[in-house]
Amino acid sequence: MGVPNSYGVIFACTCGVILGIGLCANLLVFSLFAKYNTIRKNRLDILLLSMTLADSLSLLLIPFTLHSTVSHTWPLGDTSCKVYQFLLAFSLAASTYSLCAVSLARAMIITNPYQPPTMDVVILMFVLVWALSFFISVPLRMFATKESLNPSLANFTVCLPTIHEHHYQVVLSQFVLYYFVPMLIIAFNYARLALFLHKSPVMSVSSARNTRRASVMVFLAATTFSVCWLPGYVLELCVYLELYRQGPAWDMFYFICTVLQYLHPSINPVLYVLLSKRHRHRRAAWFFSCNKTRVHPQIISVTTDTL
Numbered sequence: 001m002g003v004p005n006s007y008g009v010i011f012a013c014t015c016g017v018i019l020g021i022g023l024c025a026n027l028l029v030f031s032l033f034a035k036y037n038t039i040r041k042n043r044l045d046i047l048l049l050s051m052t053l054a055d056s057l058s059l060l061l062i063p064f065t066l067h068s069t070v071s072h073t074w075p076l077g078d079t080s081c082k083v084y085q086f087l088l089a090f091s092l093a094a095s096t097y098s099l100c101a102v103s104l105a106r107a108m109i110i111t112n113p114y115q116p117p118t119m120d121v122v123i124l125m126f127v128l129v130w131a132l133s134f135f136i137s138v139p140l141r142m143f144a145t146k147e148s149l150n151p152s153l154a155n156f157t158v159c160l161p162t163i164h165e166h167h168y169q170v171v172l173s174q175f176v177l178y179y180f181v182p183m184l185i186i187a188f189n190y191a192r193l194a195l196f197l198h199k200s201p202v203m204s205v206s207s208a209r210n211t212r213r214a215s216v217m218v219f220l221a222a223t224t225f226s227v228c229w230l231p232g233y234v235l236e237l238c239v240y241l242e243l244y245r246q247g248p249a250w251d252m253f254y255f256i257c258t259v260l261q262y263l264h265p266s267i268n269p270v271l272y273v274l275l276s277k278r279h280r281h282r283r284a285a286w287f288f289s290c291n292k293t294r295v296h297p298q299i300i301s302v303t304t305d306t307l
Contacts, residue, residue, distance in 0.1 A: 011255055012066045015262050022059045022266030026052050029269045043122040044109070047102045048272055050126050054094035054133075055265035061088055062262060074159040078146045081159035085144035086137055089161070089174070093133035095265065096178055099221060100185040101125045102272065106217075107189040111196045136177055140170055171236045179229055186222040220271060228264040232257040 029052045033045060064084055068074050074081060105125070109116045117125075143162045162170045235257045 009070065011258065012070050014259055015062055015066055018259070018262050018266055019059055019062045022055070022262075022269075025266060025269040026056045026059065043117060043119055044102065044105055046122050046126055047098055047105055047129075050129055051095055051098035051102065051268055051272065054091050054098055055268050057087065057091040058095060058262075058265045061091065068159065072156050074146050074157045081146040082141065082144045084159060085161045086141040089137040089141050090133055092178060093137055094130055095268070096182045096225075097129040097133055099225060099268070100182050101129055103186045103189040103221065107192045110193060140173060140177075143170075168240055171233075171240060175233050175236075179233055183222065183226065186225065190219055190222060217271070224264065224267055224271060228260045228267070232261050 029048070033049060033052075061084065064075075076084075105117055105122065141161060143166055144160065145163055146157055146159055148157050231253075235254060
C-alpha cells in the first residue's frame with residue numbers, strides 16, 4: 001500500500017521520533033537490568049527482558065520500513081525481503097507472547113504469593129515464548145516476496161508478507177495467533193486478579209496497594225495492546241474485503257494504524273519497567289550516578305600564613 005509523498009515524509013518523521021524514544025527507553029531498561037543485576041534477584045525481570053529484546057528488534061527494523069515508504073521501493077532483494085518479513089513477525093510474536101507470560105506470572109505471584117513460580121518455570125516460559133514465536137512466524141512468512149505493484153513502473157516495488165493467493169489465510173492466522181489468543185490470555189489473567197481482590201481477606205494497606213497496582217498494570221497492558229494493534233487488523237480486513245480506496249481519509253487511517261503499531265514497542269518499557277515502583281529508586285540512582293560523572297568547577301580556598 002503506497003501513500004502520497006507528503007504522508008510518506010510525515011510518516012518517516014513520526015516513526016523516526018518513535019524510533020529514537022523507543023531505543024532510548026529500551027536501552028535504559030537494559031542498563032537498569034545490567035547495573036543492578038535484577039535478573040537473578042527477580043524472576044519477573046526475565047520475562048521483562050524477553051519483551052525488551054523483542055521490542056528492540058522491532059524498533060531496529062523500522063529504518064527499512066522508512067526507506068521503503070519514502071523511496072517507494074524495497075532497496076534489497078527477494079531473500080532479504082523474506083528475512084525482513086520473518087523478523088517483523090518473529091519480533092511481534094515474541095513481544096506479544098512475552099506480554100502474555102508477564103501477565104500470567106504476575107497473576108501467579110499475586111494470587112499465590114506463598115508459592116510463586118520457580119526460576120525453572122520462568123526460564124521455561126522464556127524458552128517457550130521464543131520457540132513458539134519462531135515456529136509460528138516461519139509458515140506465516142515463508143511466501144514473503146518482493147513485487148512491483150505496477151508493471152509499467154519496475155522501480156516501484158514493495159516487500160509483501162505473502163503472495164496474493166495466501167493473503168486471507170495469513171491475515172486471519174495472524175489476527176488469531178498474534179491478537180485474539182493473547183488478548184484472551186491477558187483478559188483471563190486480569191479476571192483472575194479482579195476475582196482475587198474481590199474475594200481476598202482483609203490485607204494490610206501496603207499489600208492491598210501493591211496488589212491493586214499490579215492489577216492496574218495488567219489492565220493498562222491489555223488496553224494498550226488492544227488500542228495499538230486492533231486498528232491495524234481492521235485495516236487489513238478492509239483491504240481484503242476491497243473496501244480500501246486511495247484517498248485522504250483512508251491514507252490517514254493507514255498512517256494512524258501504522259504509527260500505533262510502531263508505538264507499542266516504545267510504550268512497553270515505560271509501562272512495565274520505567275514507571276514501576278520497584279525501579280523508581282534505581283532510576284533516580286542511575287540518573288544521579290550519571291550526573292556525578294560530569295565535571296563540575298570547584299573552588300579551592302587558598303590560605304596564606306601572615307609573617
